[in-house]
Amino acid sequence: KAGVTQTPRYLIKTRGQQVTLSCSPISGHRSVSWYQQTPGQGLQFLFEYFSETQRNKGNFPGRFSGRQFSNSRSEMNVSTLELGDSALYLCASTPTGSSYNEQFFGPGTRLTVL
Amino acid sequence: GEDVEQSLFLSVREGDSSVINCTYTDSSSTYLYWYKQEPGAGLQLLTYIFSNMDMKQDQRLTVLLNKKDKHLSLRIADTQTGDSAIYFCAESKRDGSSASKIIFGSGTRLSIRP
Numbered sequence: 488k489a490g491v492t493q494t495p496r497y498l499i500k501t502r503g504q505q506v507t508l509s510c511s512p513i514s515g516h517r518s519v520s521w522y523q524q525t526p527g528q529g530l531q532f533l534f535e536y537f538s539e540t541q542r543n544k545g546n547f548p549g550r551f552s553g554r555q556f557s558n559s560r561s562e563m564n565v566s567t568l569e570l571g572d573s574a575l576y577l578c579a580s581t582p583t584g585s586s587y588n589e590q591f592f593g594p595g596t597r598l599t600v601l
Numbered sequence: 602g603e604d605v606e607q608s609l610f611l612s613v614r615e616g617d618s619s620v621i622n623c624t625y626t627d628s629s630s631t632y633l634y635w636y637k638q639e640p641g642a643g644l645q646l647l648t649y650i651f652s653n654m655d656m657k658q659d660q661r662l663t664v665l666l667n668k669k670d671k672h673l674s675l676r677i678a679d680t681q682t683g684d685s686a687i688y689f690c691a692e693s694k695r696d697g698s699s700a701s702k703i704i705f706g707s708g709t710r711l712s713i714r715p
Contacts, residue, residue: 491643520703529707530644530689543702577643587632587651588693590703592643 489513491593493578499599505566508596512559512580518542519561520590521553524575533576536561565598573600605706607690612712619677621709623690626671630692633666635675638687638708647675647688682713 492511500506512519520543521533532545536555553563559580565572575597579590607623625633631652636644650657650664650673657664663676677684690706 522705530705532702532704535702545702579644587649588703589646589649590644592636592645594641594643 491578491580491591493576493593493596495596496594497597497599499601500568501601502568502570504568505564506568506598507562507564508576508578508598510561510563510578510580510593512561512578513582513591515583516580516591517559517583518581519555519559520579520581521561521563522577522579523547524577524595525573530577533563568600570600573598605690605692605704607688607706607709609707610710610712612714613680615680615682615713615715617680619675619680619684619711621675621677621688621690621711623673623675623706624671625673625690625692625704627692627694627704628668628671630694632693633664633673634689634691634693634703635662635664635673636689636691636705638689640686644689677711680711680713685711685713687711 494509518537520535522530524530534553535543539555550566555561575595577595579592605625613619634649635647637647638644648659650666655666661678665674687708687710689708691703
């Protein structure tokens with residue numbers, strides 16, 4: 488079974504631009520979560536989607552948004568990029584009905600904002 | 602509060618045991634996890650423990666949970682060079698609905714010296 492895939496793997500943008508990152512979960516997984524990883528702040532939860540609905544949200548500004556499609560693929564969007572948005576963005580999927588909520592992570596998209 | 606805290610660095614000699622410690626603040630956490638992140642990769646679940654357990658052993662890994670002190674530790678026996686990575690402690694919290702989120706610590710970078 489293929490793992491979680493994220494595209495693109497690397498991205499360079501400039502301040503003020505917007506960016507869309509994509510995540511394809513493991514086949515059959517309906518829950519997708521997004522995290523931002525930076526050296527200073529560690530791993531911070533952005534949001535979780537399940538069956539096309541946002542089920543949980545972290546403490547990020549409204550510039551960060553996401554969506555999930557009927558095939559469980561998810562995208563996250565960051566508008567009006569700031570230098571501080573430079574980070575590794577990780578996506579994770581969870582098997583439906585998982586009793587211990589195991590998350591399977593993708594390799595991440597490294598975003599650099601210049 | 603939602604803080605999960607762990608020390609940033611640990612250096613051990615090859616063949617010795619490594620002990621990585623973590624404290625968490627939310628006593629309602631249902632599961633606690635240890636994830637491993639190797640350079641350039643996403644996170645990989647190493648092991649987890651249900652909150653009503655106090656110990657779990659899995660080959661070279663031993664997890665100890667002290668619920669009274671909200672302290673979790675991961676012991677790696679016979680540490681090898683391949684164990685070099687960042688280790689994240691995490692807790693799973695449900696918010697009363699079916700949604701849950703994973704709160705991660707800042708990660709402990711384990712380095713192995715010959």
